[in-house]
Amino acid sequence: MKKLNKWVGMLAIAAMAFSVQSCEENPPIDPPVVKDKPGVELNVAALWDGQPLTFLSGWFEQPSPQKEYVQFFNFGMIVSKLRLVKEDDTEVMLGDGYQWIDFKKQRTKFNYEVPVGKYKALRFTLGLDSAINHGNPNQWGAEHPLNGNLTGMHWGWAGGYIFQAIDGNYKDSLTDKYTKGMSLHTATDVMVRNFEVPVGAVLGAATLEVKDKAITPVQVNYHVNRFLKGIELKKNSVSHSEGVKEAAFMQQLLGNLKLYSAFEIPAP
Amino acid sequence: MKPSWLLLGLLVMGFTSCKKDPEDPLHKTPSVYKPTPVDPTTIFPVGKFGMPVLPSDNPFTQEGIYLGRMLFYDPILSFDSSISCGSCHKQEYAFAEPQRLSKGINGLQVGRNASSLFNLAYSRKFFWDARQNTLRELVFEPIQEHNEMAMTLPLLAKRLARTDRYIEYFDKAFGSKPNVFDMSKALEQFLLTLVSKESRFNGFFPGKFSMLSNDEKRGALLFNGLVNFDVVTGLTTGADCFHCHGGALAQQNNPDMGGIANNGLDGNFADKGYGAITGNPADRGLFKTPSLLNIAVTGPYMHDGRFATLDEVIDHYSDNVNYLSPTISPMMAAHGSKQLKLTAQQKASLKAFLMTMTDSAFLTNPAYSNPFKK
Numbered sequence: 001m002k003k004l005n006k007w008v009g010m011l012a013i014a015a016m017a018f019s020v021q022s023c024e025e026n027p028p029i030d031p032p033v034v035k036d037k038p039g040v041e042l043n044v045a046a047l048w049d050g051q052p053l054t055f056l057s058g059w060f061e062q063p064s065p066q067k068e069y070v071q072f073f074n075f076g077m078i079v080s081k082l083r084l085v086k087e088d089d090t091e092v093m094l095g096d097g098y099q100w101i102d103f104k105k106q107r108t109k110f111n112y113e114v115p116v117g118k119y120k121a122l123r124f125t126l127g128l129d130s131a132i133n134h135g136n137p138n139q140w141g142a143e144h145p146l147n148g149n150l151t152g153m154h155w156g157w158a159g160g161y162i163f164q165a166i167d168g169n170y171k172d173s174l175t176d177k178y179t180k181g182m183s184l185h186t187a188t189d190v191m192v193r194n195f196e197v198p199v200g201a202v203l204g205a206a207t208l209e210v211k212d213k214a215i216t217p218v219q220v221n222y223h224v225n226r227f228l229k230g231i232e233l234k235k236n237s238v239s240h241s242e243g244v245k246e247a248a249f250m251q252q253l254l255g256n257l258k259l260y261s262a263f264e265i266p267a268p
Numbered sequence: 269m270k271p272s273w274l275l276l277g278l279l280v281m282g283f284t285s286c287k288k289d290p291e292d293p294l295h296k297t298p299s300v301y302k303p304t305p306v307d308p309t310t311i312f313p314v315g316k317f318g319m320p321v322l323p324s325d326n327p328f329t330q331e332g333i334y335l336g337r338m339l340f341y342d343p344i345l346s347f348d349s350s351i352s353c354g355s356c357h358k359q360e361y362a363f364a365e366p367q368r369l370s371k372g373i374n375g376l377q378v379g380r381n382a383s384s385l386f387n388l389a390y391s392r393k394f395f396w397d398a399r400q401n402t403l404r405e406l407v408f409e410p411i412q413e414h415n416e417m418a419m420t421l422p423l424l425a426k427r428l429a430r431t432d433r434y435i436e437y438f439d440k441a442f443g444s445k446p447n448v449f450d451m452s453k454a455l456e457q458f459l460l461t462l463v464s465k466e467s468r469f470n471g472f473f474p475g476k477f478s479m480l481s482n483d484e485k486r487g488a489l490l491f492n493g494l495v496n497f498d499v500v501t502g503l504t505t506g507a508d509c510f511h512c513h514g515g516a517l518a519q520q521n522n523p524d525m526g527g528i529a530n531n532g533l534d535g536n537f538a539d540k541g542y543g544a545i546t547g548n549p550a551d552r553g554l555f556k557t558p559s560l561l562n563i564a565v566t567g568p569y570m571h572d573g574r575f576a577t578l579d580e581v582i583d584h585y586s587d588n589v590n591y592l593s594p595t596i597s598p599m600m601a602a603h604g605s606k607q608l609k610l611t612a613q614q615k616a617s618l619k620a621f622l623m624t625m626t627d628s629a630f631l632t633n634p635a636y637s638n639p640f641k642k
Contacts, residue, residue: 056548056550056551057548057550073524073598074524074525074598076522076524076525102524104524105524136315137318138314138315138316138317138318138319138516139318140318141319142318142319142320142321142322143321147318147319148318148515149317149318149320149390149515149517149521150321150521150522151522152520152521152522152524152525152526152527153522153525154515155510155514155515156473156474156510156514156515156516165525167524167525167598167599167602168598169598169601178592178594179594179601180601180602180604180605181596181597181598181599181600181601181602181603182598182602183598183599183602237602238602238604240494242494243494243496
């Protein structure tokens with residue numbers, strides 16, 4: 001009888017344990033993260049003199065002779081034909097090649113599957129082909145980078161995207177009581193620009209190696225101070241890329257991007 | 269007690285303790301729960317506006333939408349059963365109301381002007397101060413605010429649970445007994461279906477100018493033109509409305525691209541708006557930018573209803589923008605702190621263009637009307 005009681009006791013404990021545990025309906029078990037395909041994580045950073053750009057806080061100093069102070073409110077970009085370049089110069093398109101980068105919203109990290117190999121550069125277009133630029137912005141899915149309602153980067157009436165929107169304020173000096181507006185909107189077909197950003201300082205000097213079953217980080221820096229280098233905002237602080245004066249100003253700004261190598265991928 | 273009885277009892281407990289509490293309001297009864305799905309492409313004009321991002325856990329159903337519509341118009345959602353959502357959001361005014369500030373129960377005044385409600389599926393921020401990100405969360409606020417509907421959620425749950433039509437429709441829509449969680453989802457469904465797409469503006473947008481009168485065309489050019497003062501006449505050829513009210517929705521949905529902005533109303537902020545939510549001094553005086561669709565019927569205007577007429581609104585942007593306002597939108601400050609000084613003719617043209625944005629079909633659509641009115 002004692003033996004029977006011992007068994008009954010054990011069964012009772014088991015039943016109690018069952019009664020407690022069985023109330024959990026299919027407890028969620030996260031599957032182990034197994035990266036079975038090679039890929040890259042693009043991390044795009046906006047920098048001012050090497051420091052992360054901040055929004056609506058702090059003033060960034062334009063170097064002499066301007067000595068103006070800039071504050072950023074908004075900073076977005078639409079790029080296309082985003083692709084990595086292999087050592088043999090063949091290209092691998094990243095996703096469908098389109099991306100919306102928004103530095104204020106920190107929409108700056110993008111993951112793509114790419115073949116194993118060594119890559120020497122990133123190529124992309126700031127802006128869009130004319131057909132896409134003037135096509136129906138509503139043709140894209142709800143979360144696609146070219147969905148104008150999602151990004152706000154589309155001028156509905158004029159029929160076309162804003163390829164880069166930088167809005168903010170500037171002051172002549174930090175003691176100025178009032179700020180003045182800065183609105184630099186890159187748009188229209190003639191403002192489309194292609195870029196090749198080498199890994200490291202010079203093309204071919206370094207490569208990024210993508211290995212199997214691993215994510216390779218790709219750091220892309222955008223030195224915004226180089227975009228504004230030599231610009232006196234009190235003379236020019238607005239461009240929508242249209243009209244003789246504003247178009248010329250935007251051409252100058254876009255020229256800065258290449259002239260001063262505003263985009264950079266540090267060697268690993 | 270004999271050990272064998274103890275064992276039996278525990279085993280029974282083990283097998284029965286997981287049975288759902290029949291009083292659980294979320295308890296599903298699948299045999300009754302067969303809602304009729306509604307294809308979102310039949311609700312949203314994808315060709316005109318694109319497809320919005322929709323909540324993945326609240327698919328449209330005929331029953332859910334209808335339940336939301338009943339709830340929207342039902343005064344039992346207010347503490348004293350005197351007002352409904354529809355009391356301050358009237359369909360004929362694009363779900364705004366012609367009051368500077370609305371009144372809640374017992375005549376208590378609400379702090380801000382009642383917003384219009386349409387094309388909400390395309391918005392990502394709600395309320396004038398952009399404090400809510402989803403309609404599901406939004407609906408709980410006016411229901412509970414002391415100067416609006418002043419209801420408590422436990423009392424509301426009880427009221428819903430003893431109302432026959434809700435016992436029937438919560439079951440049909442969600443397979444549940446009436447409860448405030450599914451109430452918010454039903455209201456979300458109904459609010460998302462409020463789509464205004466049939467205005468003349470949406471007929472000719474983006475470029476069928478031939479459908480406009482000459483006056484409307486002049487207004488369209490001003491609306492969509494950049495501020496540019498003619499060196500000879502001194503007049504601006506553009507009023508730059510489109511940056512914050514552009515596109516087919518006449519609204520900027522990206523908060524950072526003009527979707528939340530200080531439009532130069534004040535130098536000091538009695539109402540800090542978005543700044544009161546974020547605590548960031550740079551956000552003081554910023555408010556959500558409304559769509560201009562149906563603008564002719566949504567007055568009074570601005571977050572505090574300070575402008576009674578559309579003419580006063582145009583006067584503000586033409587002549588009275590406070591460019592010294594510390595947080596003024598960079599896109600407005602970029603105008604060079606110069607008032608537009610539109611002529612009377614320009615103002616009239618701009619107004620004529622804005623009048624093309626009225627969607628009469630939306631204002632009278634029976635699918636959005638009060639289902640309790642026969």
